[in-house]
Amino acid sequence: MPSTTLSLTQQIPLTCSGHTRPVVQLSFSGLVPGSNYLLISACKDGKPILRDGPTGDWLGTFLGHKGAVWSAMLNTDTSRAVTASADYTAKVWNAFTGQELVSLPHNHIVKSADFANNDVTVITGSQDKSVRIFDITRPDQPSTAVAHSAPVRSVKWSRHKNVVVSAGDDKRINILDLRAPTAVKTLEIDDNISNISLTSDGRILSCASGKRIIVWDVDAFKVVKDIAMDYEVSVAAVNPQRTRIVTGGKSDLLIRSCEFESGKELEVHKGHHGPVHDACFSPDGEVYATGSEDGTVRLWQSNPGSAYGLWQLRKI
Numbered sequence: 001m002p003s004t005t006l007s008l009t010q011q012i013p014l015t016c017s018g019h020t021r022p023v024v025q026l027s028f029s030g031l032v033p034g035s036n037y038l039l040i041s042a043c044k045d046g047k048p049i050l051r052d053g054p055t056g057d058w059l060g061t062f063l064g065h066k067g068a069v070w071s072a073m074l075n076t077d078t079s080r081a082v083t084a085s086a087d088y089t090a091k092v093w094n095a096f097t098g099q100e101l102v103s104l105p106h107n108h109i110v111k112s113a114d115f116a117n118n119d120v121t122v123i124t125g126s127q128d129k130s131v132r133i134f135d136i137t138r139p140d141q142p143s144t145a146v147a148h149s150a151p152v153r154s155v156k157w158s159r160h161k162n163v164v165v166s167a168g169d170d171k172r173i174n175i176l177d178l179r180a181p182t183a184v185k186t187l188e189i190d191d192n193i194s195n196i197s198l199t200s201d202g203r204i205l206s207c208a209s210g211k212r213i214i215v216w217d218v219d220a221f222k223v224v225k226d227i228a229m230d231y232e233v234s235v236a237a238v239n240p241q242r243t244r245i246v247t248g249g250k251s252d253l254l255i256r257s258c259e260f261e262s263g264k265e266l267e268v269h270k271g272h273h274g275p276v277h278d279a280c281f282s283p284d285g286e287v288y289a290t291g292s293e294d295g296t297v298r299l300w301q302s303n304p305g306s307a308y309g310l311w312q313l314r315k316i
Helices: none
Strands: 009-012 014-016 023-028 038-043 049-052 058-061 069-074 080-085 089-094 100-105 110-116 121-126 131-135 143-145 152-158 163-168 172-177 180-188 193-198 204-209 212-217 222-228 233-238 244-249 255-259 265-269 276-281 287-292 297-301 312-315
Touching: 009 265, 023 069, 023 287, 038 080, 038 287, 080 121, 089 110, 089 121, 121 152, 121 163, 131 163, 152 193, 163 193, 193 276, 204 233, 212 233, 212 244, 244 276, 244 287
Parallel strands: 023 276, 069 110, 110 152, 193 233, 233 276
Antiparallel strands: 009 312, 014 297, 023 038, 038 049, 038 069, 049 058, 069 080, 080 089, 080 110, 089 100, 110 121, 121 131, 131 143, 152 163, 163 172, 172 180, 193 204, 204 212, 212 222, 233 244, 244 255, 255 265, 276 287, 287 297
16 A cells, blocks of 8 residues: 655646636647647536646636536547536537537436547436437437446547446446447446546546556556555546556545556645545646646646746755
8 A cells, every 4th residue: 555655845736727616527638739738627617618738828618508517528639629517418619719519418417528439429428327429410319328327427438449438336337339339348346436537548547446546458458557545536547658647535635646557655745725526647748637626727747847837846
């Protein structure tokens, strides 16, 4: 079990305000021309925000949902965004103008959405236990995958494997093939699932469950890491280089950075004033973002002290 040892350096994160309620999900885009990238955040205030990735600067707010937004993702070239909401809809947006392009109706709260299949498909996970698959050119004709026996918490698209990964409150992670939308594999988890995350290349899947972090290689869905922690883990995200895992706790306000191979705790940071709900790495692995109950997004440097972005380092 990794021990708790405070880092010898204190990092000052970039704090991104703008939301008025808890930030529940974050996602970085891939790299776009100029080696830049974007960050989108979902919040219970119902107003997803698009930001410049390296700086956190506000670029725009998507207005149109009438309930909490639980999920927000960008497509491959950052021209579109998809959001999932408590207003029983998922929406597709023009990410350049903020215009709503398509509204996808559901029968219950939509907890998660992502683009799939070269961005022509949207997948959603709902409180009604279903995973739905929409062709965005025919949004009124979704297909429903046989998925879970409890509400669906998260859906992710692995571009590497061309499969949908769905996590439910039934303690199961299902792997779905869009060509025949049934579960081709099911991963049984002992405890409740708090969060799942894919690396930017879609090759590594991580799960926060109870006091465990479980990591799979997506090629064979073989467990490559199963790390016991001494606290309830709310989120676990692996960097693209597969050298670090960033975690947040359910009952404390700390951000922890651990070595991927050993699980050894390398850094502990304070900054948020509420529990951490989500974390993700930038596509180059140099930055990670955290979203919290306190309504803020914070950006942290993966390698404190290196020349990158606007971060400062203070020795203690």
